[in-house]
Amino acid sequence: MDPSVLEVTMRKSSRSDYLSRKDLLDEFIFSAANQLDLKPHVRIGGGHISIDMDSGFHGDALLLRNFIVDRANHPELAWGLLGNHLGNAPPFSALNMESKVALYNIIHDFDLSDKKNPDILLKRIMAEVYTNNPYNWSPNSYSHYQDLNFDNATDDTPKPQRRLEVRGFAPQMDFNHLIKELELMDLNLDYLMTVKGPIPLEIPPNEKSSPKDKVARFQDWLTLRGLNLESYKVILQPNIREVEPILSPHPVQEVDNRLLYGAVNEIFSSISTNRASQFVAESRRIGSDNRYLIPIPKMISKSQFELLQEGTTQRLRAIKAFLDDIQSQKYSAVKAGIIPMNIIKRISIKAEMDTVQFDKRDNIGFGVR
Numbered sequence: 001m002d003p004s005v006l007e008v009t010m011r012k013s014s015r016s017d018y019l020s021r022k023d024l025l026d027e028f029i030f031s032a033a034n035q036l037d038l039k040p041h042v043r044i045g046g047g048h049i050s051i052d053m054d055s056g057f058h059g060d061a062l063l064l065r066n067f068i069v070d071r072a073n074h075p076e077l078a079w080g081l082l083g084n085h086l087g088n089a090p091p092f093s094a095l096n097m098e099s100k101v102a103l104y105n106i107i108h109d110f111d112l113s114d115k116k117n118p119d120i121l122l123k124r125i126m127a128e129v130y131t132n133n134p135y136n137w138s139p140n141s142y143s144h145y146q147d148l149n150f151d152n153a154t155d156d157t158p159k160p161q162r163r164l165e166v167r168g169f170a171p172q173m174d175f176n177h178l179i180k181e182l183e184l185m186d187l188n189l190d191y192l193m194t195v196k197g198p199i200p201l202e203i204p205p206n207e208k209s210s211p212k213d214k215v216a217r218f219q220d221w222l223t224l225r226g227l228n229l230e231s232y233k234v235i236l237q238p239n240i241r242e243v244e245p246i247l248s249p250h251p252v253q254e255v256d257n258r259l260l261y262g263a264v265n266e267i268f269s270s271i272s273t274n275r276a277s278q279f280v281a282e283s284r285r286i287g288s289d290n291r292y293l294i295p296i297p298k299m300i301s302k303s304q305f306e307l308l309q310e311g312t313t314q315r316l317r318a319i320k321a322f323l324d325d326i327q328s329q330k331y332s333a334v335k336a337g338i339i340p341m342n343i344i345k346r347i348s349i350k351a352e353m354d355t356v357q358f359d360k361r362d363n364i365g366f367g368v369r
Contacts, residue, residue, distance in 0.1 A: 006038060012052055012163075015182045026175050040171035044085060047169040047178070049185060053153055053162035056189060061116035064164075066192050066199045068125070069107060071148055071166075073202050074221055076214040078147040078168025081236055082181070087135035089167035091147040093204050094134050100203050101280050102128040105273050107201050122150040170237060180235050184227075191225040216245035 008029055018025065033039070040047075051057070057064045071077065075093035079086070086094050092103055106124045110116060130143040137145045144151055149165040166185070172178040209217075215236075219229045233241050271279075325332050326344060333339040 006033075012050075014055075015179070015186050018179060018182060022175055022179075025178075030174050040173055044088075044171075047083075047172040047181070048089075048149075048165050048167045049169055049181060050163040050165045051185065051189075053164060054159065056164070057118075059118075060193070061118045061121070062198065063189070063192055064118050065107070065110060065116070065121060066195055067189070068121075068148060069199045069201045070188075070192065072103065073199070073204075074217065075147075075204060076209070076217050077221075080211065080214050081218050081240065083168040083170045084237055085170075087133065087137045088145055089147045089169075090134050090145070091168060092129070095129065096132050097280055097284060098277070099129045099131060101277055102131075103203065104201060105276065107198075111198050119154045122154050126150055177235055180232060184232060184235070187225060187227065211240050211243045212245060215240065215243050219245050 057067070072092040075091035077083075078089055078091045079094065083089055092100065103125065106121065106128060109124075110121050126143040130146055133142050133145050143149065145167075147166070147168040149167055151165075153162055153164045169181060172181065215229070218232075218236075222229055222232065229245075322333065326348070331341070331344070334341050334344060
């Protein structure tokens with residue numbers, strides 16, 4: 001029992017076991033608590049779900065690796081959709097830059113190793129990645145307060161008790177909420193077992209995307225697994241259940257078609273850990289935490305490229321029209337009340353200053369701002 005929390009734990013059971021005990025669980029947990037006026041908080045406390053290492057991953061190192069990478073690629077699951085507590089269960093995206101670089105290095109080493117040892121993978125993540133928490137919860141046990149908790153998942157725990165704890169779930173409101181989450185976990189593992197080869201690691205820089213964008217990403221994630229958003233709205237955070245995706249579902253690119261990362265990986269493998277860290281540090285110095293680069297390019301599908309191309313072309317046309325308007329001294333945007341004249345002057349002065357600074361540089365073919 002944690003402070004201010006009545007925590008109910010369950011013994012290891014399959015989803016079918018839970019379904020067969022629905023009436024008992026409803027009566028003695030959810031209904032009994034409701035009669036005592038004890039109700040789950042919509043966000044705080046957490047509804048952590050553990051996966052038995054043996055029956056969940058079957059000793060399949062690639063399946064475990066892909067489960068971790070898929071979770072890292074989709075921080076919105078724990079950060080806004082199915083849960084939202086950065087102190088209790090931060091996804092990899094919420095950790096600091098050093099932790100993210102460390103995860104890239106660990107996955108890279110794992111992929112190149114001849115003997116893929118799950119225990120080494122998990123222990124390295126605990127030692128090298130789980131070195132911080134956004135709210136600095138329990139500095140002596142950072143590995144516990146993470147979206148994925150591996151404290152009891154390695155060979156340091158007796159085999160029958162080994163489990164991977166997924167902490168990034170909000171407290172379950174009722175039995176239906178719980179069973180839909182268990183169903184989703186089951187079907188996700190079923191899908192990941194069909195994936196041939198490693199899923200590319202693509203940690204988003206941060207997770208400040210809008211609710212609509214998060215729901216759109218979740219919809220894409222579900223579609224890839226043959227599932228639909230409507231069936232899982234019940235497990236979304238209450239404030240986001242009725243949010244419609246920002247776009248209709250993006251055409252989903254099968255993971256197998258993205259193994260072009262193999263060629264990228266060969267280049268990345270030639271970069272030392274120190275050089276990769278220096279690259280990120282320099283990128284942060286030049287830009288900011290919101291604009292840093294990682295030393296591995298992002299591979300995108302044709303449909304994603306076409307979407308980016310359309311948006312970029314639209315912006316370029318707008319910028320060209322704006323510059324043509326200033327060059328001709330028509331100042332249509334000023335006359336229309338869109339942009340004040342003092343802003344136009346400030347842009348011109350800043351452009352002249354940047355041009356002078358750029359001209360003073362020696363042997364530079366491009367600038368990064």
